[in-house]
Amino acid sequence: MKIVRGKIKELAIGFGLIFLLGVMGTSANAENTIRIGLLGPMKYMPGKHVLYGANLAIEEINEAGGIMIKGKKYKIAVTTADTNEILSLPDAVSAMERLITVDKVDFLVGAYNSEPVLAMQEVMADYKKIYICPGSSHVRQCERIAKNYNRYKYFFRCGPPNTVFMGQQLSHELMMVIEKVREELDVKKPRVALLCEKGLWAEENMKNGIAGVPKDEFEIVGHWSVSRTASDVTAEMSAIKAAKPHIILDVISGPVGIPIARNWGELKIPAVLVGADIPGVTLAHWQATNGMCNYEIVQTSIGRVEITEKTIPFYDKIVAKTKELPAYIAADSYDAIYILKDALERAGTTETEPVLVALEKTDFNGVTGRIKFFPKDHKWPHDLMWGPGKVTWVDAQWRDGELVTVWPDGKARLGEKGFEGLKYKGTKELELPPWMLKYWKAQK
Numbered sequence: 001m002k003i004v005r006g007k008i009k010e011l012a013i014g015f016g017l018i019f020l021l022g023v024m025g026t027s028a029n030a031e032n033t034i035r036i037g038l039l040g041p042m043k044y045m046p047g048k049h050v051l052y053g054a055n056l057a058i059e060e061i062n063e064a065g066g067i068m069i070k071g072k073k074y075k076i077a078v079t080t081a082d083t084n085e086i087l088s089l090p091d092a093v094s095a096m097e098r099l100i101t102v103d104k105v106d107f108l109v110g111a112y113n114s115e116p117v118l119a120m121q122e123v124m125a126d127y128k129k130i131y132i133c134p135g136s137s138h139v140r141q142c143e144r145i146a147k148n149y150n151r152y153k154y155f156f157r158c159g160p161p162n163t164v165f166m167g168q169q170l171s172h173e174l175m176m177v178i179e180k181v182r183e184e185l186d187v188k189k190p191r192v193a194l195l196c197e198k199g200l201w202a203e204e205n206m207k208n209g210i211a212g213v214p215k216d217e218f219e220i221v222g223h224w225s226v227s228r229t230a231s232d233v234t235a236e237m238s239a240i241k242a243a244k245p246h247i248i249l250d251v252i253s254g255p256v257g258i259p260i261a262r263n264w265g266e267l268k269i270p271a272v273l274v275g276a277d278i279p280g281v282t283l284a285h286w287q288a289t290n291g292m293c294n295y296e297i298v299q300t301s302i303g304r305v306e307i308t309e310k311t312i313p314f315y316d317k318i319v320a321k322t323k324e325l326p327a328y329i330a331a332d333s334y335d336a337i338y339i340l341k342d343a344l345e346r347a348g349t350t351e352t353e354p355v356l357v358a359l360e361k362t363d364f365n366g367v368t369g370r371i372k373f374f375p376k377d378h379k380w381p382h383d384l385m386w387g388p389g390k391v392t393w394v395d396a397q398w399r400d401g402e403l404v405t406v407w408p409d410g411k412a413r414l415g416e417k418g419f420e421g422l423k424y425k426g427t428k429e430l431e432l433p434p435w436m437l438k439y440w441k442a443q444k
Contacts, residue, residue: 033077034067034350036337037099039092039110039120042082044255045279046112046135046329051080052322053134053333054109056314067341070348076337079103085116086229086254092116096123106350107132109336112329113253114138114201125151130356132156132340134332138201139163142374142383149376154352156359156373156382158339159301159332161393163201165386167208168416169299170275173395174249175213175413176406176430177274177297181246184432185440189216193245193271194223195236195252195260202228202251205276209249212414221245228254237263240271246440250275258288265292270439272297272432274395281327286401295433297397301328301368303405305394305426314367325403328393335366368393388418397430406430 038054040047058076066073081099084091092111099105100123108124111117112135121141124131131154133141139162145152160166174192181190196206210220221243224236233256240248248271250260257279264273274297279285281300285293304315314334318326343358344350360382364371369391374383384391388408395407407430410423 032072032074034074034107034344035077035079035103035105036340037096037103037105037108037110038078038080038333039083039095039099039108040112040135040329041084041086042080043084044086045282045284045327047082047110049282049327049330050110050112050134050333052318052324052326053330053335054078054337056317056321057334057337061337061341067344069344069350074344074350079105083111083116085111085113089116089119093119093123096120100127100129105129107340109134109333109340112136114141114199117141121152121155124154128154128352130154130156130352130359132158132336132359134159134336135329136201137161137163137166138204139380139383140200142380145376145381146379149381153356153376153382157384158336158371159368159384159391160328161386161391162380162383163204164208166205166276166299166393168212168386168414169393169395170205170209170249170251171212172413172416172419173274173297173299173407174209174247175217176395176409176411177247177272178213178217180430180432181272184437185246187246187440190218190246191221191244192218192247192249193221193240193243195240195248195250195275196223196225197228197252197254197256198225199228199253202253202276206249206251209251209275218247226256226260228252228256230256231259233259233263237267237269241267241269245271246436247271248273248275250277252276252280253278255279258285261285261293261296262289263292264296265289265294268435270433270436272436275299278327280398281325281396281403283323283325286398291401293398294400295398295431297395297406297430298403299328299393300396301331301391301393302326303394303396303403303424303426305405305424307369307392307394307424308365308367310365310367331367335364335368335371338366339364339371387416388422392422394424394427395430399431404428
């Protein structure tokens with residue numbers, strides 16, 4: 001009996017030591033770990049691409065030894081949360097709160113839809129957590145930092161450009177197509193149909209986009225609105241075809257982008273489909289539309305062109321790992337992780353306030369361009385700077401299963417002299433759809 005008790009005592013001591021060592025090891029590992037929470041609608045393209053871009057950056061950083069802070073290496077640990085933000089604002093808020101309170105993350109990266117991001121900013125502010133957003137663009141998110149810096153200062157937008165800048169890009173995109181229609185069809189004032197999903201960012205971008213082009217350059221033939229989750233837009237696309245536009249300018253972020261492009265191709269509407277179609281930048285879009293998106297022009301953060309020396313290597317890695325083209329939010333999420341690493345190393349600590357100050361001083365050469373944030377005394381504090389020499393984004397066109405970059409094309413338009421000569425290596429000239437050319441030439 002004494003022998004048994006002695007063995008039990010030895011085992012208890014042994015297990016106690018193992019437990020203690022395990023706790024000490026976990027504590028040590030925790031001390032050497034920076035926890036990042038990744039947010040997004042994981043059942044949809046934007047959420048998947050947040051993971052594509054962020055996880056690639058994290059993998060590269062960890063394989064290279066991690067983040068160096070005052071001579072000590074930190075590895076990055078990841079926790080993901082499905083915001084379900086396309087369908088539910090409360091789900092998005094709950095996802096962020098859970099990452100902070102349950103998963104105990106140190107920093108937050110992700111999300112893409114403007115209304116939920118505005119709500120998630122409140123959670124961020126309540127818990128004083130640095131939040132880098134790679135997906136949402138409404139200008140209001142940074143305007144509120146200017147109004148109440150101490151509460152909202154933890155928010156940084158590393159992409160996309162805000163709705164004012166995206167509207168300006170949409171203006172350049174529209175003007176480029178107007179010039180092409182005028183050149184090839186000899187139409188002095190092309191007819192334009194406006195197609196917009198219902199939502200803050202889309203409506204703001206459309207408003208800014210058409211306001212940026214002089215009214216005597218084009219004629220609006222109608223304005224159509226659709227739900228971002230609509231699966232059938234046959235009625236709207238048929239009505240647009242009947243209006244006989246030369247150009248369809250769309251602003252779309254949700255899955256409705258697929259039936260729009262598919263109907264456009266199936267109906268052979270003799271008009272250029274151009275604008276911001278977020279689902280339209282992936283290979284899945286080509287497949288889901290059965291190639292009917294051929295010649296569609298879309299906005300995105302990068303193409304397979306030399307924006308910086310990092311752009312094409314990143315692009316090719318994403319394609320190799322995922323068999324998918326990187327959507328804008330993949331590139332922005334990748335840059336977000338490296339921006340955070342850069343700020344942490346410059347701050348020399350993981351403490352929130354010093355890291356925040358370091359982020360404000362960001363001047364980083366990423367895959368999307370030179371990334372800098374507006375200072376805290378600007379009307380848009382912590383917002384991404386846009387334009388030549390910074391982040392410009394690109395316009396790309398589908399050509400037989402390949403997405404090719406067509407803008408910036410080296411031409412200055414709408415008073416933006418900085419775009420003169422700006423043309424990334426690998427950029428091609430846009431083409432009007434062949435069926436469109438055939439139809440309008442036959443009308444003469």
